[in-house]
Amino acid sequence: MIEKKLLEVICSAVEYLYQQRVLPENLGLEKTRKEIDGDYTLVVFSLLKFSKKAPEITATEIGTYLMTKMPEIVRFNVIKGFLNLILSDTFWIDLLISESKQPEFGFHKQISGPPIVLEYSSPNTNKPLHLGHIRNNLLGYSLAEILKANGHHVIKVNLVNDRGIHICKSMLAYMKWGNSETPDSSGLKGDHLIGKYYVLFDKKYKEEIRGLMDKGLTEEEAEKQAPLMVEAQEILRKWEAKDHETLELWRKMNSWANEGFITTYKRLGVNFDKIYFESSTYLLGKKLVIEGLENGVLIRKEDGSVWADLRDENLDEKVLLRSDGTSVYMTQDLGTAQLRYDDFHPSSMIYVVGNEQNYHFDVLKKVLARLGKEYASRIFHLSYGMVELPEGRMKSREGTVVDADDLMDEMFFTAESTTRELGKVDELSKEEASQLFNTIGLGALKYFILKVDPKKNMLFDPRESIDFNGNTGPFIQYTYARICSLLEKAKAAGFHLKYNHGAKPESLLSREKEVIKLLAQFPEIIKEAGVELNPAVVANYSYDLAKVFNQFYQEIPVLKESDKNKIKLRVYITFMTMDVIKKSMSLLGIEVPSKM
């Protein structure tokens, strides 16, 4: 609000002083850097061509004009080409009070119109979830919350990749070496049991390849001719032909995997409005491919395989149906996109999928466009970076993964031992304590992941446990808990947490003002995070706020102050900080404890 007004008045200043119309969006107005005296800064370099005067003079002229037009501005200073404006303490106090009156401060009005469909998670039913999936799930859940806070109607969907050659590999290994073991008989969580056979397949397959290569085959030949691979492909054909026995085993194993996923999702705190299964979308994909073939936008090769030729668009040829008629990943993704469009007619479809699939999504959009699907242009791939280990990327087949369930266990135990060391569990019941460890452990994990720009690769070192001090989730949670404790005491002393008409202080301490200024940024932070599809914006903001609040808390007594009006103001500041921290954390899917 104030920024908009500043921009308008600056425009009129330029017009009055230099007879030049400028647009607000062409002005360089920013928040003043922390160590410099000022609230907003106008960078005047770009205006010099109009003023034809030195930067200092131009800045001073504009500053002088603004002073006469805006009572909120109490003074200004000029450093080189930077015009630093200082707003009155009364302005900031009034702003805080008006914010404290809004029930949903920071959140934006509901937008009517079609929804956004957001796909995330998308597990394969041949292996359990690992740290990479955790990043995906946390990003997806948080983005949905952020988009909702921006007023969008969001439909969260999950696409379970439950068919394909990789599933057949697990099935084959189980048929050969499974001895009919079950999650119950083995004591293994369903998805972990399946994962065991996926790894086993790979091990035996590699042995076969080595054997064939010893007999003189090339690696490529060996990979194709290895009996295990031939058998897996046979299972895929049988599956697509709806072979009874194959389907029965497939159903059984998939249900184990899915039960495992549900447990993990619940623990991680993520959920979905609708779950799609690749097994029920690939046929629609096949249908689209056949249509494309009839319309002449796709081609059939001599061996019967069907292709999209995208070489004229700087991409390659892409197979859409194998020569034996079975589907590939792309086939079902075409069908899923269509189904999703038919289901919701969304304004856009966002896919939270790792950047290793950038090429896949380029192709998907181009193929859909060729098939005449106008929604192709409204597909957005939120391409997030890999989570890497110190020794490189994780590989499921080679067992070098950080398992999602194990990691959550570890976070819980670390939270527990840290909390016990600090002697903070004495007053808690067993259940309360366990809930607290869960909140803190997950808070640390989620913040650790979400504070990083989604687009960038990030590193996780299993040998160093995730921190609980400094720029971390528990730091913010601790700030929140201290606030709760303080506000309890304020209530007990008879203070209202929200604004109730009383005399306002006329001036602010610099720490008070810093907190108020940060609080005022909350709505634009939510907006920025929504436009950029970037939860890290919210995470880093939360940390800044908690940090500044802790400084305020350290230096300024809230309740131990003689002036009642000052106490009221500080209680408002504290209350608003609590509100904003809680909301920010909820946008990240992180819970906050009232005690810790």
Place this chain on the structure above:
RNA sequence: GGCCCCGUAGUUCAAUGGAUAGAACGGAAGUUUCCUAAACUUUAGAUGCAGGUUCGAUUCCUGCCGGGGCUACCA
């Protein structure tokens, strides 16, 4: 080989083309008769290299060096 992404303190992360490149961890030194010390304060320490565009470049462009991904009738 072709296409794409990334190089910031010892480490992990920040920085709409703007001021003296911010934090955190780790290192060094402090703060508790005072609202929770999971906090706060002080301190040392970084833009891979070379050009270019610009009043101004970590940011945009080119080349080089280094790392990663994709380039499957896997997903």
